[in-house]
Amino acid sequence: MPTRTADAVWNGGLVEGTGTLKTGSGALNLPYTWKARAEDGAGTNPEELIAAAHAGCYSMAFSHILGGAGFKSKTIQTTAKVAFEKQGDGFAITKIDLVTTAEIPGIDDATFQKLATMAKEGCPVSKALSATPISLSATLKK
Structure with missing residues (x-):
């Protein structure tokens, strides 16, 4: 399996500075700022990118686990909400809430919930972020 890369360039101080985040594939080349991270400024931020990675990974893991169960x-639509909060003298990612809604023909809710939880536990991004509390709300769409 390949190793994936991304680069970050930051110019200036924390509050007034600006930066660029770029993926090795070239799929993303985005500006980021402190205001985008701590307020409602333009651009992206690390937490938003973590949320995107987690939502994408979870949806793929869930699809895989569902397939293995027949x-x-x-559709599987997942939103990841990454909380970024002040803690002591610094900041931390304090929790991640995964919210997924899926349309799976022929499955009952109990089996759906069990497999959704297995996907949360088995998702590689969930494993990488395991030091942070991760919750899951899974809704079976009929």
Whole structure:
């Protein structure tokens, strides 16, 4: 398996500075700022990118686990909410809430919930972020 890369360039001090985040594939080349991270400024931020990675990874892991159990998903839509908060003298990612809604023909809710939880526990990004509390709300769409 390949190793994935991303680069960050930051210019200036924390509050007034600006930066650029770029993925090795070239799929992303985005500005980021402190205001985008701590307020409602333009650009992206590390937490938003973590949320995107987690939502994408979880949806893929859930699809894989469903397939292994004999189910084929029509759709899996996941939102990851990454909380960034002041803690002591610094900041921390304090929790991640995964919210998923999926349309899976032929599955009952108990099996759906069990497999959704397995996906949360088995998702590689969930494993990488395991030091942070991760919650899951899974809704079966009928």
